[in-house]
Amino acid sequence: xxxxxxxPDNRLxxxxxxxxxxxxxxxxxxxxxxxxQILMDxxxxxxxxxxxxxxxxxVVALYADGRxxxxxxxxxxxxxxxxxxxxxxxxxxxxxxxxxxxxAKMSRAAFTGALESMPAFRNLMYASVQAFLEQVMMxxxxxxxxxxxxxxxxxxxxxxxxxxxxxxQITQSLLAEMLGVQRPTITNAARELEGxxxxxxxxxxxxxxxxxxxxxxxxxxxxxxxxxxxxxLPETYV
Numbered sequence: 001x002x003x004x005x006x007x008p009d010n011r012l013x014x015x016x017x018x019x020x021x022x023x024x025x026x027x028x029x030x031x032x033x034x035x036x037q038i039l040m041d042x043x044x045x046x047x048x049x050x051x052x053x054x055x056x057x058x059v060v061a062l063y064a065d066g067r068x069x070x071x072x073x074x075x076x077x078x079x080x081x082x083x084x085x086x087x088x089x090x091x092x093x094x095x096x097x098x099x100x101x102x103x104a105k106m107s108r109a110a111f112t113g114a115l116e117s118m119p120a121f122r123n124l125m126y127a128s129v130q131a132f133l134e135q136v137m138m139x140x141x142x143x144x145x146x147x148x149x150x151x152x153x154x155x156x157x158x159x160x161x162x163x164x165x166x167x168x169q170i171t172q173s174l175l176a177e178m179l180g181v182q183r184p185t186i187t188n189a190a191r192e193l194e195g196x197x198x199x200x201x202x203x204x205x206x207x208x209x210x211x212x213x214x215x216x217x218x219x220x221x222x223x224x225x226x227x228x229x230x231x232x233l234p235e236t237y238v
Contacts, residue, residue, distance in 0.1 A: 008104045009053035011077050011236035012128055020118050027110035033057070033103050035169060039095040040081065046091045049081040049111050055101020056162045058178060059136075060094045068094065070178040072136045073155075075162025077229065077236040082129050084108050085115065098178070099159060099169055124233075131232040138221050138228075143180070146219040148189045151179060153218035156199065156208060158225070166208040172201070193217060 007030060008014070013021060033039065033055050040046070042062045050057065056075050060068040071093065074080050080095050089108070115122045142151055155178065159168050176186040190206070193199045198213045199206055208214060215222065229236075 007053070008051065009076055009102075010051040010079070010104055012079055012124055012233070013051055013104065015124060015233075015235040016118075017120050020120055023118070024106075024110075024114060024121070027106050027114070028104040029106070031103055031105045033097040033101050035097060035100045036174070037097040037100075039097065039103075040091045042091055042094050044091050046081055046084055046089055047108055049079055049084050049106050049108065050095065051079045051104040051106065052076050052162075053102045053104060054164065055097060055103070056099040056159055057103075058096045058098045060096050060178070062094050067180075068096070068177050069180040070139075072132060072139060073098065073158055073162065074132070077162065077233065078128050078132060079125075081108075082132050084111055085125055085129055087112075098174070099163055127232050128236075131229050134228050134232075135225050138225050142219060142221040146221065148179065148181060148185065149192050149217065150219040152186065152189045153193060153198070153214050154222040155179065156193075156206065157211070157214055157218055157222050160208055160211065161226070166211075168206050168208070169204060170206055171204050175206075 008028065013024065039050055039057065052075055054076060056073055057080050058070045059072045059074065059080065060070050062068050081091065083092050115125060142154065156168065160166065172186055172190065173183055176183040179186060190201055194201055196213065196217065198210045198217060199208055
């Protein structure tokens with residue numbers, strides 16, 4: 001457990017009444033999340049939940065041939081292992097660190113106890129799960145309705161919303177995996193955004209140069225997800 005005055009930084013936890021947060025602190029362990037680290041794998045025991053302080057965690061589907069495709073992203077506005085709220089004891093997806101950072105780790109037993117004993121915590125967790133599920137559903141619709149360039153712009157904006165920097169520590173290979181396309185395909189889409197002066201690509205990094213322009217290049221799904229998050233979780237809005 002960290003006792004620093006600036007911890008935790010997760011906005012869900014910070015939205016709790018101070019008395020509830022004080023009760024939770026002994027159950028939280030501050031951990032480091034490294035790039036492409038697997039925090040939990042599909043079909044593994046669901047022993048912990050994670051509240052990111054910084055960085056971004058992707059919830060990904062894992063296929064028999066080794067391919068992975070992203071279903072949702074989670075930053076400091078949310079928490080990972082959402083199925084724990086329904087009593088699940090096995091993880092249904094892989095939790096992969098997209099952008100390195102830190103998180104508060106909590107045992108499933110402590111999480112379940114907090115749901116039962118803290119109404120404010122329980123209400124906040126259910127609202128966050130609804131926001132998470134709506135993000136997943138919107139992602140499914142977006143994949144079928146919009147171009148790869150629009151989807152890439154949306155994805156980069158979502159990463160930026162959950163980061164403290166316009167320079168995103170990601171590779172084009174990982175981008176391709178997350179968006180479910182081949183690397184040459186994602187390279188072409190990224191080149192279009194770069195040619196328009198919206199981003200610049202570097203080694204293991206993509207830097208956003210023009211956020212308003214990237215919003216214009218994205219599809220409406222980006223703003224819809226932001227609006228729903230703001231409605232459901234106004235105190236954690238990114």
